[in-house]
Amino acid sequence: MTGRLRVVAILLTAVTVQVTVFEEIRVSGVSVELLLLVSILAGFHGGPERGAVVAFCAGLLHDTITATPMGLHALVYAPMAVATSHLEVRLARSTRPFLAAGLMVAMVIGVLSTMLVGGLFGLHGVDVERLARTALLASVMSVALAVPTSRAVRWAVTGGLPVNVDVRGSGVELRG
Amino acid sequence: MAAPQPTGRSRPTLLLVIVAALTLLTMQFRGFGPLDSFQQGMRDLLDPVRSVSESAARPLRSAWLGVFDYDDLRDRTERLEKELARMRGRQLSSEADGELLKRLMGEVGIEYAKLDTVVVRILGTPPGNSSSHTIEVDKGLDDGLAEGMAVVTGAGLVGRLEVVDRSRSIVRLATHPAFRVGVRLVGSQDEGLARGGGASGHLVIDAGIRPDVQVAIGEVVVTSGGRSRFPTDIPVGRVIDPDAGADLDREIIVEPAASLEHLSFVNVVLDQRLADAGPLERG
Numbered sequence: 001m002t003g004r005l006r007v008v009a010i011l012l013t014a015v016t017v018q019v020t021v022f023e024e025i026r027v028s029g030v031s032v033e034l035l036l037l038v039s040i041l042a043g044f045h046g047g048p049e050r051g052a053v054v055a056f057c058a059g060l061l062h063d064t065i066t067a068t069p070m071g072l073h074a075l076v077y078a079p080m081a082v083a084t085s086h087l088e089v090r091l092a093r094s095t096r097p098f099l100a101a102g103l104m105v106a107m108v109i110g111v112l113s114t115m116l117v118g119g120l121f122g123l124h125g126v127d128v129e130r131l132a133r134t135a136l137l138a139s140v141m142s143v144a145l146a147v148p149t150s151r152a153v154r155w156a157v158t159g160g161l162p163v164n165v166d167v168r169g170s171g172v173e174l175r176g
Numbered sequence: 177m178a179a180p181q182p183t184g185r186s187r188p189t190l191l192l193v194i195v196a197a198l199t200l201l202t203m204q205f206r207g208f209g210p211l212d213s214f215q216q217g218m219r220d221l222l223d224p225v226r227s228v229s230e231s232a233a234r235p236l237r238s239a240w241l242g243v244f245d246y247d248d249l250r251d252r253t254e255r256l257e258k259e260l261a262r263m264r265g266r267q268l269s270s271e272a273d274g275e276l277l278k279r280l281m282g283e284v285g286i287e288y289a290k291l292d293t294v295v296v297r298i299l300g301t302p303p304g305n306s307s308s309h310t311i312e313v314d315k316g317l318d319d320g321l322a323e324g325m326a327v328v329t330g331a332g333l334v335g336r337l338e339v340v341d342r343s344r345s346i347v348r349l350a351t352h353p354a355f356r357v358g359v360r361l362v363g364s365q366d367e368g369l370a371r372g373g374g375a376s377g378h379l380v381i382d383a384g385i386r387p388d389v390q391v392a393i394g395e396v397v398v399t400s401g402g403r404s405r406f407p408t409d410i411p412v413g414r415v416i417d418p419d420a421g422a423d424l425d426r427e428i429i430v431e432p433a434a435s436l437e438h439l440s441f442v443n444v445v446l447d448q449r450l451a452d453a454g455p456l457e458r459g
Contacts, residue, residue, distance in 0.1 A: 031303075071199070071204065
């Protein structure tokens with residue numbers, strides 16, 4: 001299976017799981033943000049360029065299933081993927097709890113940004129308490145799914161391709 | 177953990193996808209039809225999968241609610257029992273009530289009960305965490321529904337249809353901050369524009385009512401009709417704060433007539449003008 005087909009498979013699986021299983025499992029009305037998680041992990045594993053494209057597609061799919069204006073989630077997800085990819089270089093040798101904490105922060109920022117942009121476009125009022133509650137709950141639930149999702153996303157975005165890391169400023173290229 | 181880093185090309189790629197996202201957003205807000213059709217087609221494609229998933233998860237959801245939301249369920253049962261008792265009482269005194277209703281209807285000129293409606297079941301909140309003050313219902317285009325149609329209960333206005341797919345729709349509740357409805361104060365016959373009050377759970381009339389108009393607490397507010405997308409004389413609510421001391425920016429607070437919490441079924445008012453209109457006419 002080519003890399004592009006793998007990415008399509010992951011995105012379609014994620015969107016199907018999001019609208020079925022994770023819509024049924026809501027805690028205080030908040031559900032998992034699987035497509036945001038996939039976007040962040042795509043940036044982490046796939047680098048900024050591939051991460052941005054995967055995140056853009058994930059955002060468009062999210063807009064489609066949630067009936068939000070097309071491009072709204074993509075506007076947030078792509079920068080999130082790129083930002084995470086830059087962090088990846090710095091966190092390459094970090095421990096798992098540290099990575100989980102970083103992912104948690106990225107998820108909170110992603111959910112908050114999406115809701116704020118939604119507020120700007122009149123989808124809902126900006127209610128600080130609701131924003132905070134939704135961002136925290138969605139992030140905790142999503143981070144709980146990080147390990148299997150991370151494996152699947154890594155398989156999709158790096159599968160069959162040479163894996164190079166150019167650690168900027170050091171002149172060192174790592175091969176994985 | 178290693179990752180491919182095609183450094184140097186990330187900025188143009190990011191700029192490109194941001195521009196693409198903004199372009200799509202602009203096209204959507206300008207009512208570019210194919211985008212709506214694409215989104216609707218995708219949702220319709222996923223609809224059978226969602227229905228199967230909902231059916232499969234129903235027993236689990238019931239168990240979850242039983243364990244974690246027992247108090248809420250008990251409150252809801254008590255409320256429904258009271259409602260049932262009230263309805264039975266009403267039935268027994270239907271003649272007296274009928275007379276009273278007739279008098280009230282005559283007073284405000286309401287033809288509300290005669291509207292042609294479709295009963296829809298509430299499925300819950302729409303997918304995702306991005307929207308609030310919206311609910312998803314189990315009927316759509318196949319049942320004659322169209323975007324913009326008013327959603328009501330026996331008590332009054334609930335909201336309007338925001339997104340209509342083949343077999344599901346999303347309702348924007350009257351308390352949504354972006355909800356707008358033309359209203360008339362029954363006492364003064366003044367007309368204004370009300371908007372959803374968001375988290376407060378009220379509506380706010382913030383345009384059209386003159387500062388010198390006497391508005392009483394408890395005064396009935398109904399839809400004004402006319403050029404509005406809502407039929408005339410649907411009860412909206414009662415005034416709870418007339419903001420009598422205001423100079424120019426008068427904000428009259430209205431408590432919705434229909435309870436927007438714990439709804440199970442609502443009625444969609446069928447409006448042939450909206451069913452026949454294209455997306456642009458619906459606004």
